[in-house]
Amino acid sequence: MEKYFKGLYVRFSKSQKARFIEDRKKHSTSLKNLKFSDKILGEFYDNYYKPTFFEFLYNVKTIIYSDNVFEFITKQDMEDWDLYSYLKPLIDEKIIKVSKNGKVILLKKEIEKFIPKPQTVKQIKAAIEKKLKIKAKDKQAVINLFKKFDGFKVKAEWDQMPISAESAFFVVEKILAKIPFNKKFLLVGDDDFISVILTLADPSIECLAIDIDAQLLKCIDILAKKFKLKIKTKKVDLSEKKDLKENFVGFLANPVYTEAGVKEFVKFGISQLGKDGGFVLLEVGDEAIGNRFLFLQEFFAKNNLVIDELILNKVYYPHIKLYEEDKIIFKRMTEFIDKKTIEKSPKLGASLYVFNYLGKRPKRVKFDKPFYAYL
Ligand SMILES: C[S@@+](CC[C@H](N)C(=O)[O-])C[C@H]1O[C@@H](n2cnc3c(N)ncnc32)[C@H](O)[C@@H]1O
CATH class of the missing domain: 3.40.50.150 (Vaccinia Virus protein VP39)
Incomplete structure (x- = not known):
């Protein structure tokens, strides 16, 4: 399973980086008049935003063990853009399903053996x-x-x-x-x-x-x-x-x-x-x-x-x-x-x-x- 998650992490970081560059160039109000090269934006991602492997897994854990996907935002102090970057690969790879009301359903049940569940x-x-x-x-x-x-x-x-x-x-x-x-x-x-x-x-x-x-x-x-x-x-x-x-x-x-x-x-x-x-x-x-x-x-x-x-x-x-x-x-x-x-x-x-x-x-x-x- 570690190998599977390492692969998922590599695919995730690659697509998150590409989306990071594109979104900053096309859709950011505060960066509108600043002309950034893809290289500089890529350096921002690699140094400041790319999660470590364990941080990535922790973020995945937060989503799969939440009742509602939006809990991720308050639990992690992050925003909807980050949530989307995790939801997309998790849904595409059929790890989870999300209902229209935001409820999370874990599809790959075997993951529970590898990512310990929180307890009160x-x-x-x-x-x-x-x-x-x-x-x-x-x-x-x-x-x-x-x-x-x-x-x-x-x-x-x-x-x-x-x-x-x-x-x-x-x-x-x-x-x-x-x-x-x-x-x-x-x-x-x-x-x-x-x-x-x-x-x-x-x-x-x-x-x-x-x-x-x-x-x-x-x-x-x-x-x-x-x-x-x-x-x-x-x-x-x-x-x-x-x-x-x-x-x-x-x-x-x-x-x-x-x-x-x-x-x-x-x-x-x-x-x-x-x-x-x-x-x-x-x-x-x-x-x-x-x-x-x-x-x-x-x-x-x-x-x-x-x-x-x-x-x-x-x-x-x-x-x-x-x-x-x-x-x-x-x-x-x-x-x-x-x-x-x-x-x-x-x-x-x-x-x-x-x-x-x-x-x-x-x-x-x-x-x-x-x-x-x-x-
Ligand atoms: C330092 S004590 C706890 C201190 C804490 N301030 C307290 O008041 O309880 C925590 C553990 O570290 C162990 N410990 C102390 N010095 C150590 C050392 N040099 N190497 C490894 N373990 C050590 C102790 O045996 C103990 O089990």
């Missing part, structure tokens, strides 16, 4: 509860979901700390929404057992979880074996090893929340992506970054990461007394608030960044572009 938090939670035969408590540490199967111990020495179960379900919802193809997904560090939740929710997904913590990886292996999940694990110190010599569709990193930590984890992850692009999820809380976030933004841009989404208010860590200093802040908070309330409340919040990784850096097309020219 509710569906993900229900799948976990059914398979693990437990009642999941949203606000508890995610590791509690698995405590009857493994003997995982949180280790401060590697900066581990569990997010809440509902945060983990949300992260998995995002991965399932974004994952463009059933090719391996990478977990750069996995103390929140996201690989396990992801593959329990959709057992067709393949993952590799790398981590420095051998005991954690053993727990993931136990769960993978018990529930027949397609998870591989590998003990890696990412500050030493750089190349896993495999291809991935994307990765999730929950790094050490420092400037150096974010850079090290993200650099390691993008070293495993290639010219087909990929999507990157990054959890990051502001424990010790502050205004240095500006330097991180420069780092993201230099490394071809385009911010697609920045999600606040979804990922948080429940109360825990892991480090000595946790007891100190707990004591200080009790000056105003009940112990029980503190223990039931979040301790630390994190943002979830979603990036589109550009396989190739775009080159600036030299041209004095007027302010109102839509090109």
Whole structure:
């Protein structure tokens, strides 16, 4: 199927480029008086508009799993011209049928095996509860979901700390929404057992979880074996090893929340992506970054990461007394608030960044572009 989609991608990009050039020359009000050669317009397309293979698949995914084709426009922040450029080949190649009211009907049903379906938090939670035969408590540490199967111990020495179960379900919802193809997904560090939740929710997904913590990886292996999940694990110190010599569709990193930590984890992850692009999820809380976030933004841009989404208010860590200093802040908070309330409340919040990784850096097309020219 990958070969089929690669072929479709080549045909799609060729016809999208031809249409791009023709439409800009003939039908654009803002470009009317500017005389562009096909060559210059082609350079604009190649550098700024041609999607990576995985971005193309993600756009296809958005259309085939929408109820109505027009959802594409609001989900992707794109316009009707883009929607048309996807609808045309999908309809011509009999992948979908679209009713006159915009409803999408998938004709090539086998595609569902290759492009993972989005799921809601509710569906993900229900799948976990059914398979693990437990009642999941949203606000508890995610590791509690698995405590009857493994003997995982949180280790401060590697900066581990569990997010809440509902945060983990949300992260998995995002991965399932974004994952463009059933090719391996990478977990750069996995103390929140996201690989396990992801593959329990959709057992067709393949993952590799790398981590420095051998005991954690053993727990993931136990769960993978018990529930027949397609998870591989590998003990890696990412500050030493750089190349896993495999291809991935994307990765999730929950790094050490420092400037150096974010850079090290993200650099390691993008070293495993290639010219087909990929999507990157990054959890990051502001424990010790502050205004240095500006330097991180420069780092993201230099490394071809385009911010697609920045999600606040979804990922948080429940109360825990892991480090000595946790007891100190707990004591200080009790000056105003009940112990029980503190223990039931979040301790630390994190943002979830979603990036589109550009396989190739775009080159600036030299041209004095007027302010109102839509090109
Ligand atoms: C860095 S921790 C999570 C940090 C997050 N700030 C928190 O507060 O929970 C995420 C995972 O990375 C792993 N990890 C830490 N240092 C690592 C290294 N050098 N190489 C590979 N994995 C590492 C940890 O074992 C853990 O499973």
